[in-house]
Amino acid sequence: MTAPGLSVELTVAQRNVQLAFEVNAGATVGLLGPNGSGKTTTLLALAGWLIPDTGRAYLGDTTLFNCPSPAKRPVTWVPAKDRGIGYLSQDHHLFPHLSARENIMYGMERAGITGRKARREAAEAWLDRVGLAGLGKRKPDQLSGGQAQRVAIARVLASGPRLVLLDEPLAALDVDAAPAIRDVLAEVTRDLTVVLVTHHHDDVVALADEVVHMRR
Numbered sequence: 058m059t060a061p062g063l064s065v066e067l068t069v070a071q072r073n074v075q076l077a078f079e080v081n082a083g084a085t086v087g088l089l090g091p092n093g094s095g096k097t098t099t100l101l102a103l104a105g106w107l108i109p110d111t112g113r114a115y116l117g118d119t120t121l122f123n124c125p126s127p128a129k130r131p132v133t134w135v136p137a138k139d140r141g142i143g144y145l146s147q148d149h150h151l152f153p154h155l156s157a158r159e160n161i162m163y164g165m166e167r168a169g170i171t172g173r174k175a176r177r178e179a180a181e182a183w184l185d186r187v188g189l190a191g192l193g194k195r196k197p198d199q200l201s202g203g204q205a206q207r208v209a210i211a212r213v214l215a216s217g218p219r220l221v222l223l224d225e226p227l228a229a230l231d232v233d234a235a236p237a238i239r240d241v242l243a244e245v246t247r248d249l250t251v252v253l254v255t256h257h258h259d260d261v262v263a264l265a266d267e268v269v270h271m272r273r
């Protein structure tokens with residue numbers, strides 16, 4: 058399946074955020090800007106967790122939201138669970154009672170991927186792909202921070218998202234662990250449409266095809 062392109066424009070007056078940008082199908086755009094410039098706000102609106110005052114976002118042929126006026130309800134508002142968007146933050150947010158493999162399988166189940174055996178096999182393949190072959194039975198508290206973030210990457214990607222949102226995905230990692238995981242992210246998102254928020258120039262160089270510079 059080919060990744061869709063993304064087009065977004067939005068304003069959030071209370072947060073003093075106003076922006077517009079496009080991402081080509083299968084490309085990664087990096088959002089760079091100082092604290093408070095609206096990077097997280099933009100990701101929240103795309104993910105479906107924040108309704109902007111005005112704006113529109115199109116993912117391929119799908120209208121994610123269409124908010125013509127702050128005084129009116131959105132004309133179109135696709136709920137977060139129906140957007141087919143994968144969100145990865147700096148915290149892995151793995152379920153502590155589930156193994157690494159079960160966490161990945163959970164992401165697939167939520168995305169409607171049927172068949173427990175198929176999910177299990179796919180989860181094993183994802184563990185392999187993110188460099189964790191053989192560690193599928195470990196619970197999050199038996200993994201290092203870097204290994205847990207690799208599981209989180211696999212959980213997001215295994216669900217087959219149409220758009221991937223990366224919110225400072227390497228910020229919580231040791232400087233020693235970050236480069237290898239950056240390489241994993243670059244490999245697994247190569248053909249996907251991605252919006253990346255980061256403060257790190259290394260992330261932009263390794264992951265982004267284009268950069269949006271945001272100002273306060």
Ligand SMILES: Nc1ncnc2c1ncn2[C@@H]1O[C@H](COP(=O)(O)OP(=O)(O)OP(=O)(O)O)[C@@H](O)[C@H]1O
Binds near residue numbers: 096099
């Ligand atoms: N829950 C909130 N309610 C009101 N204003 C908020 C809220 N969260 C953030 N803001 C404000 O909205 C603006 C944009 O914040 P946002 O978190 O999107 O910026 P950011 O670029 O992601 O910053 P950072 O790099 O610090 O994460 C800031 O002025 C911030 O103070």
